[in-house]
Amino acid sequence: MLESLTPFETVLVAGASRGVGREIARILQPNFTVKALLRSNIAVNELEVLGIQPIMGDAMIPEQLDLSGIDAVISTIGGLPGDIKRADDEGNRNLIDAARKAGVKKFVLVTSIGCGDSVVALPPRALEALGAVLEDKEKAEQHLIDSGLTYTIVRPGGLKSEPATGTGFLTEDPKISGSIHRADVADLVCKCLISDRANQKILSALDRNQMFSASEIVEFIP
Structure with missing residues (x-):
């Protein structure tokens, strides 16, 4: 259970309209003021029902990113290989700069x-x-590392949209691969948010029961 015993009162989640971002916002909401950056009003009503405050803005347009009053940012934004423009690099760079x-x-x-x-x-x-998408995400990672901000980078394995299993884990070992449910990724991300141990770390997120190969696991506990 998350407790807001942190220097954060207001958390902005970019990507909260669906998927991992939506799950993150839902988990955080009871203990933080959670704002969701949205580029369209499609998910506004659903988020407001959850007690999440939508703010309109497009991460691809820097002029729309005023983060005054925001204590922490979690970004899950990205795109698909076939998209003409993806937020994986440019959108995240703009958010990091803001x-x-x-x-x-x-x-x-x-x-x-x-x-x-x-x-x-x-x-x-x-x-x-996934090569092009991964290259964009890697550029965003490096931009964050170079930014001077306190950060955590979480790299999930293959994502599934099933209920949480409770068997997700984090590791600093970059050689391990597998799958994980989006709800479990969200739980791990929220734990990283409030953990000083996770500061300046790059962590893979996987499910113990969905590994692609038998590997010795060295878990990172945030």
Whole structure:
């Protein structure tokens, strides 16, 4: 159970309209003021019912990103390989720059296994299919690392939209691959948000029961 015994009162979640971002916002809401960055009003009513405050803005347009009053940012934004423009790099870069300008205390970026040194964890076919997206996400990771912000980068394995299993875990080992449910990723991300141990860490997120190969697991406990 999350407790707001942190320097954060207001958390902005970018990507809260669906998926991992929506789950993160839902978990945080009882203990924090949670704002959701939205580029359209499609999910406004659903988020407001959950007690989440929508704010309109497009991460691809820097002028729309005023993060004044935001203590922490969690970004899950991204796109698909076939998209003409993806937010994985440019959108996240804009958010990182806006966070630095606003004096945000912590930035948590959700990317993917296959970025950076975890490229060794994916088979060639997956790398071929996701290569462009992973390259964009990796650029965003590096921009965050270079930003001077306090950060955590979480790289989930293959995502599934089933209920949480409670068997998700984090590791600093970039060689491990597998799958994980979105709800379990969200739980792990929220734990990283409030953990000083997770500061300046790059962590893979996986499910103990959904590993692609038998591996010795060294878990990171945030």
